[in-house]
Structures are given as C-alpha cells and as structure tokens.
Amino acid sequence: MLLAQPFGPSVIIQITKACKVEQLKQAIGQMINTTPAEMGEFLRRCEPQTHKKRANLSSAGTVPNEVLFIEQGIIRVCLTDSSGVEHTIHFALENQFICDYSAFLRQEKSLYDLETLEETRLVVIPRSAIEWGYEHLAEGDRMGRSIAEFYFIYQDNRIKNQYIRTPKERYDNITDVFPNIHNRAPQHMIASYLGITSVHLSRLKKESYRKT
Amino acid sequence: MLLAQPFGPSVIIQITKACKVEQLKQAIGQMINTTPAEMGEFLRRCEPQTHKKRANLSSAGTVPNEVLFIEQGIIRVCLTDSSGVEHTIHFALENQFICDYSAFLRQEKSLYDLETLEETRLVVIPRSAIEWGYEHLAEGDRMGRSIAEFYFIYQDNRIKNQYIRTPKERYDNITDVFPNIHNRAPQHMIASYLGITSVHLSRLKKESYRKT
DNA sequence: CCGCAGCTTTGCCATAGATCAAATAACGAC
DNA sequence: GTCGTTATTTGATCTATGGCAAAGCTGCGG
Numbered sequence: 001m002l003l004a005q006p007f008g009p010s011v012i013i014q015i016t017k018a019c020k021v022e023q024l025k026q027a028i029g030q031m032i033n034t035t036p037a038e039m040g041e042f043l044r045r046c047e048p049q050t051h052k053k054r055a056n057l058s059s060a061g062t063v064p065n066e067v068l069f070i071e072q073g074i075i076r077v078c079l080t081d082s083s084g085v086e087h088t089i090h091f092a093l094e095n096q097f098i099c100d101y102s103a104f105l106r107q108e109k110s111l112y113d114l115e116t117l118e119e120t121r122l123v124v125i126p127r128s129a130i131e132w133g134y135e136h137l138a139e140g141d142r143m144g145r146s147i148a149e150f151y152f153i154y155q156d157n158r159i160k161n162q163y164i165r166t167p168k169e170r171y172d173n174i175t176d177v178f179p180n181i182h183n184r185a186p187q188h189m190i191a192s193y194l195g196i197t198s199v200h201l202s203r204l205k206k207e208s209y210r211k212t
Numbered sequence: 213m214l215l216a217q218p219f220g221p222s223v224i225i226q227i228t229k230a231c232k233v234e235q236l237k238q239a240i241g242q243m244i245n246t247t248p249a250e251m252g253e254f255l256r257r258c259e260p261q262t263h264k265k266r267a268n269l270s271s272a273g274t275v276p277n278e279v280l281f282i283e284q285g286i287i288r289v290c291l292t293d294s295s296g297v298e299h300t301i302h303f304a305l306e307n308q309f310i311c312d313y314s315a316f317l318r319q320e321k322s323l324y325d326l327e328t329l330e331e332t333r334l335v336v337i338p339r340s341a342i343e344w345g346y347e348h349l350a351e352g353d354r355m356g357r358s359i360a361e362f363y364f365i366y367q368d369n370r371i372k373n374q375y376i377r378t379p380k381e382r383y384d385n386i387t388d389v390f391p392n393i394h395n396r397a398p399q400h401m402i403a404s405y406l407g408i409t410s411v412h413l414s415r416l417k418k419e420s421y422r423k424t
Numbered sequence: 425c426c427g428c429a430g431c432t433t434t435g436c437c438a439t440a441g442a443t444c445a446a447a448t449a450a451c452g453a454c
Numbered sequence: 455g456t457c458g459t460t461a462t463t464t465g466a467t468c469t470a471t472g473g474c475a476a477a478g479c480t481g482c483g484g
Binding site for chain 2: 079081082087089101102105106111134139141142144145148149151152153155156157158159160162163164195
C-alpha cells in the first residue's frame with residue numbers, strides 16, 4: 001500500500017530499503033514525528049543484519065560506534081570481572097535498542113560483551129547516523145531524550161529492586177521485564193543477572209515448589 | 213559585569229532574577245546554547261528556595277511535579293520497603309538535578325522521599341518550566357537528552373559496580389562519586405546506600421585498619 | 425554543663441548464599 | 455542415535471552478612 005503513492009524512482013529505492021527495517025521505522029514513528037524524507041534518509045544510514053545463535057556482536061575493550069536495534073532475537077550483555085567470571089548484566093529483546101550506551105556516549109572502551117542467544121535479526125545504527133539524526137531530524141534530540149529516559153526508568157527500577165527485593169523475589173518477577181525469558185536464556189545466565197550463582201538459584205526453585 | 217551591557221528595564225528584572233539562580237544558569241549554559249532571552253524566560257519560571265537541615269522536600273506517594281537543582285547543600289533520596297526499613301538510594305550534591313525522575317516522567321506516585329542533610333539552597337524547576345523549555349528553547353530537547361544521558365551513565369556505573377565489586381570495595385571508592393560524603397552524611401546512610409547494615413560497615417572498617 | 429537521643433562499635437549467634445565436587449540431565453554435532 | 459560438551463541438581467562445607475542486644479560515643483537543646 002505504501003507503493004500506491006505516486007513516488008519517483010529514488011523514493012522507491014528508499015522505501016525498498018526502509019521495508020527491510022520496518023520495525024525500526026515503526027519504533028521511531030512511535031517516538032517522534034518525521035517526514036517520509038527524513039525517515040528515509042535516516043534509515044538509509046542504517047544496515048540490517050542477521051546473526052546466528054551465540055554470535056559475538058561486540059567485545060569489551062573496543063569503543064562502541066553503533067547502536068543495535070533488535071527486530072527479532074535476543075542479546076545478552078555481559079561483563080567479565082577481574083577473576084574472569086562473566087556476569088550477565090542485561091537481556092535485550094525485540095524492538096529494543098542495545099549497546100554499551102555509556103561507553104558509546106563517552107566514546108570510551110566498553111566493558112561489556114554483546115552476544116546473541118538466538119539467531120537474531122537486527123539493524124545497525126552507526127554513530128554517524130545518530131549524529132546525522134541529531135543534526136537533521138526536526139525531533140532528533142527528542143528521540144534521543146525519549147530513549148535515554150526509557151532506559152533511565154528501566155535502570156531506576158532495577159536499582160530499586162536491588163534494595164527492596166530478595167533474589168528470589170526478583171526471580172519470581174523477572175518475566176515482568178523479560179517476558180518468556182525462561183525459554184530463551186539458560187538458567188545460569190538468569191541467575192547471573194539476578195546476582196546469584198546458578199547453584200543457588202536451583203536451590204531456591206526447589207524450595208519454592210516444595211512449599212506448594 | 214553583566215549589568216555593564218545596555219539592557220532595558222525589563223531585561224534588568226530578568227537578570228536580577230537570574231542572578232539568584234546563577235549556578236543553574238551556568239549549568240544550563242554548559243549543556244546547551246541559548247539566547248539571553250530564552251535563558252531569562254526559562255529561569256523566570258524557576259524558583260529559588262532555601263531549606264534547613266533535615267527538611268523533607270518530597271514524600272513517597274505523591275506525584276513529583278518539579279525537578280530540583282542544588283546550588284548548595286546535599287539531599288538524600290530514600291526508599292522505604294514493606295517492612296518499614298529506609299534504604300538510602302542516592303545522595304544528590306551541588307550542581308545536580310534531583311527528583312524521582314522516573315515517577316516524574318511517568319507522572320506516577322513517587323516511591324522516594326527526598327530530604328536535606330544540611331541547610332540547602334536549591335532551585336525548583338516546575339514541570340511547566342520543563343515543558344516550556346522543550347517547546348520554546350531551541351535546544352530544549354537536547355538539554356533533556358544530556359541530563360537523561362548523564363544520569364543513565366551514573367546508573368550504569370552503579371549497576372556495573374554491584375556486579376563486580378564487594379560492598380567494601382564500593383565503600384572504599386564512594387568518594388569518587390560523592391566527594392567528601394564522609395563529612396556530610398552519617399555512616400548508617402552510607403552503609404544503607406552500599407546495601408549493607410551500619411553494623412556490618414563498622415566491622416569492615418575495623419578489619420581494614422587492622423590489616424594496615 | 426547536663427542529659428537524652430541517636431550514632432557507632434562490639435559480641436554472639438543465625439542465615440543466605442558461595443564454593444567445591446560429584447552425579448544427572450539436556451543439548452548439539454556428527 | 456551416540457558421544458562429548460555444557461547445564462542443572464544435589465550434598466557438604468565455608469564465608470559474608472544480618473539480627474539482636476548491650477555498651478560506649480557524640481552532639482545538641484535546654
């Protein structure tokens with residue numbers, strides 16, 4: 001139906017490209033108002049990619065120069081401590097943006113590794129596209145603000161939970177934040193996210209069904 | 213020296229007002245470019261206040277409709293759990309913005325209490341001023357983005373530390389984030405911020421100087 | 425300067441969670 | 455399907471931290 005409109009050839013090309021990143025387009029459309037030209041120009045600077053399961057997308061020690069938008073799949077963010085233990089810090093799901101945003105903003109080396117847990121279709125948004133957006137999209141900064149605010153709220157919630165909930169309570173409510181995570185991530189990663197060992201989580205679960 | 217410029221009477225009034233909130237003005241000036249008119253209009257919508265030590269600035273259960281900017285003093289943010297225990301979630305220092313920003317954005321009831329630990333001079337920035345800023349400051353959204361990004365980085369850092377550092381290590385480095393906090397907040401609040409009891413912190417400190 | 429209220433320290437014991445090790449169980453590559 | 459790898463469960467300790475209680479400290483209001 002998009003093609004029903006009287007566009008010239010160059011616009012057609014843009015649309016073809018945009019269709020590949022339909023979900024990102026919608027996500028942006030929900031945050032801000034753009035003209036079709038703006039949207040096309042922005043999306044043209046992004047690149048859709050598909051990665052297989054357990055693929056490494058970004059490694060600690062490198063400066064992140066792109067933000068990823070997940071169309072289908074799941075990515076885990078993980079941090080390795082000085083003893084070599086990996087801590088799963090975050091899971092990123094469909095229609096979410098992900099990267100070490102802190103390092104991205106500061107243009108410093110990331111401490112995080114990003115890795116797919118399933119075959120994942122995503123859109124790479126390079127720093128240049130983001131900078132272009134801030135300069136040329138009428139509401140570019142507003143979009144950046146929305147995204148930063150969204151993740152601020154998420155983090156605030158995490159921090160709150162850390163103070164007032166036990167690991168067990170956090171486990172029981174994890175699907176509020178990561179729906180269906182139990183079928184998409186192995187237990188030891190979930191345990192790690194919760195800040196406990198997989199051994200301990202196993203015991204917590206056991207206690208739980210013993211009581212019921 | 214500001215007054216040396218050839219301003220008319222109405223501008224003088226704005227400047228007089230602005231002088232009361234000189235620090236906020238500078239903070240904004242460091243984030244974005246504004247015309248003097250914009251800046252004056254914005255600051256005119258803000259109100260400087262002074263509160264004495266241990267004053268309650270905002271209570272859990274109310275919808276926050278203002279952001280505070282601290283010119284001089286210190287505020288602690290605290291969260292009361294279902295057993296009535298108070299957890300100190302955050303300290304806000306000079307030249308920082310503070311409020312339950314998550315609740316502010318969502319326009320929901322806050323879970324946090326805000327209270328001064330010293331006599332505190334601050335500027336109240338009402339929601340209406342912020343909305344005005346997003347509509348009328350050329351770089352309003354950019355400022356909002358900067359602020360959200362700044363606190364995102366702060367939170368990211370906290371979360372990281374929670375995974376890879378022990379409470380003791382976090383204690384030893386707390387002045388990185390809150391310089392001079394040892395002279396400004398009682399130990400039990402610091403312990404609470406770190407997620408341990410004041411009793412335990414006392415023992416950690418003891419161990420520490422026993423080893424040296 | 426006194427006295428009380430709120431901190432901080434200390435001691436003793438309880439508990440949550442970690443670590444190590446071994447036994448199963450589930451999963452993926454061929 | 456089989457085999458090797460990787461997860462999960464279970465058991466036996468060990469450690470960090472919490473809870474309670476009492477004993478010093480400290481600082482502020484009269």
